Amino acid sequence: MRDEPGSTAPARGELQADCAQCFGLCCVALPFAASADFAVDKAAGSPCRNLRTDSRCGIHTELRQRGFNGCTVYDCFGAGQKVSRLTFGGEDWRAGSSERARLMFDVFPVVRQLQELLWYLTEALDLSAARPIRSELGRALDRVEALTRQGPEQLVELDVPAVRQEVNVLLLRTSELARAKTGGGRKKDRRGADLMGARLKGADLRGANFRGAYLIAADLTGADLRGADMIGADLRDTDLTDADLTGVLFLTQPQVNAAKGSAGTRLPASFTRPGHWTP
Structure with missing residues (x-):
């Protein structure tokens, strides 16, 4: 504190x-x-x-x-x-x-x-x-x-x-x-959801609840994830190309490392961009 x-x-x-x-x-x-x-x-x-x-x-x-x-x-x-x-x-x-x-x-x-x-x-x-x-x-x-x-x-x-x-x-x-202070409309509750391979390209997911969700190989290209809760979410091979994760809640470096991304992916300041992401 x-x-x-x-x-x-x-x-x-x-x-x-x-x-x-x-x-x-x-x-x-x-x-x-x-x-x-x-x-x-x-x-x-x-x-x-x-x-x-x-x-x-x-x-x-x-x-x-x-x-x-x-x-x-x-x-x-x-x-x-x-x-x-x-x-x-x-x-x-x-x-x-x-x-x-x-x-x-x-x-x-x-x-x-x-x-x-x-x-x-x-x-x-x-x-x-x-x-x-x-x-x-x-x-x-x-x-x-x-x-x-x-x-x-x-x-x-x-x-x-x-x-x-x-x-x-x-x-x-x-x-x-x-999440109540995050912009956008009604906050999506995807807690524990099976979203493996889901097509969420360009989706407005501000303030969404993805606690424990399975986002394996989901397409989140260009998605707006600002203020989303990602605690325990499985991001293996999740495509975060050009996605905005600034202000995301309870994200960890291992989750980021497990995902795919690009130079256009916006991460919180304290995170390291994985070397295997595309330039």
């Missing part, structure tokens, strides 16, 4: 992956199956074959060409460096016992979920429309931040779904307040 006393709102940079400060946790802790997103199978707790001894990816600049698209759309929201440097005090999973390594791998996805909640809460606190509930948002952020700083034994026992539910009530209210 930027102007509320007592809040411990993290800077955006703290909610983004810093692989140089992590022991490659996402490349070890998480499982994946051979598919369009991953070239091979990998079990949870087993190091990816591309992970180097310095905890960096050996094919980082060629992930898409080598069949690892899934890696390019993943972000830990800073959980990797927090678990590596704070929760485990700089202890590399390679250096300790197998039990200690397994504990680190179990803690990582818990902290990742909490860090994602911090991303959304930090954004909510920056919205002027959320002023009526700013104190509640600040208290929620402080609580979640405190949870991320617990010891590993406490973190693995945490009821994450319950925490998410509490935070989601506030994020829903924030969305309602913000």
Whole structure:
């Protein structure tokens, strides 16, 4: 919270992956199956074959060409460096016992979920429309931040779904307040909708609710998405060419990375334009 006393709102940079400060946790802790997103199978707790001894990816600049698209759309929201440097005090999973390594791998996805909640809460606190509930948002952020700083034994026992539910009530209210101030006519409610392959080229979708919607391979070329709520929306192969996403709510970099776009796609200022988008 930027102007509320007592809040411990993290800077955006703290909610983004810093692989140089992590022991490659996402490349070890998480499982994946051979598919369009991953070239091979990998079990949870087993190091990816591309992970180097310095905890960096050996094919980082060629992930898409080598069949690892899934890696390019993943972000830990800073959980990797927090678990590596704070929760485990700089202890590399390679250096300790197998039990200690397994504990680190179990803690990582818990902290990742909490860090994602911090991303959304930090954004909510920056919205002027959320002023009526700013104190509640600040208290929620402080609580979640405190949870991320617990010891590993406490973190693995945490009821994450319950925490998410509490935070989601506030994020829903924030969305309602913000979208009500968005221009356009009646706001479209597409929450959880199956819009795979939908033809929405040039559509006026200002202030629409796309929470949890399936927009896989949908055509949103030139669509106006200003002020739309995109939390949890599946944007894999969604065509955002020339679309306007300025002011969009609760968008994440992994969602943007999963979509298609162009130089004409308008993104919020804090986002990076993916290298695979067309010029």
